[in-house]
Amino acid sequence: xxxxxxxxxxxxxxxxxxxxxxxxxxxxxxxxxxxxxxxxxxxxxxxxxxxxxxxxxxxxxxxxxxxxxxxxxxxxxxxxx
Numbered sequence: 461x462x463x464x465x466x467x468x469x470x471x472x473x474x475x476x477x478x479x480x481x482x483x484x485x486x487x488x489x490x491x492x493x494x495x496x497x498x499x500x501x502x503x504x505x506x507x508x509x510x511x512x513x514x515x516x517x518x519x520x521x522x523x524x525x526x527x528x529x530x531x532x533x534x535x536x537x538x539x540x541x
Contacts, residue, residue, distance in 0.1 A: 466499075472501070473501040477496060478495075478496055479495040479496060482530075490534055492512060494512075495508070495526060496508045505521065506519055507522070507523055507525075507526045517529075
């Protein structure tokens with residue numbers, strides 16, 4: 461994914477890639493979030509989970525951490541019902 465051209469580059473030169481596999485993982489868990497891989501001009505990479513209003517709800521350099529956050533949110537949503 462990060463080897464392909466970014467989906468978006470903002471005015472600060474930050475590159476954004478939509479992480480379709482992680483987005484699909486979240487949807488399969490019943491979570492409506494958007495995951496992006498982000499790279500700053502100094503090559504610092506991170507993953508962001510955003511809600512529908514585009515607020516960052518999780519930020520991590522570890523994709524595994526993002527997947528765990530999705531699992532936790534799915535578990536909490538399941539217990540609300």
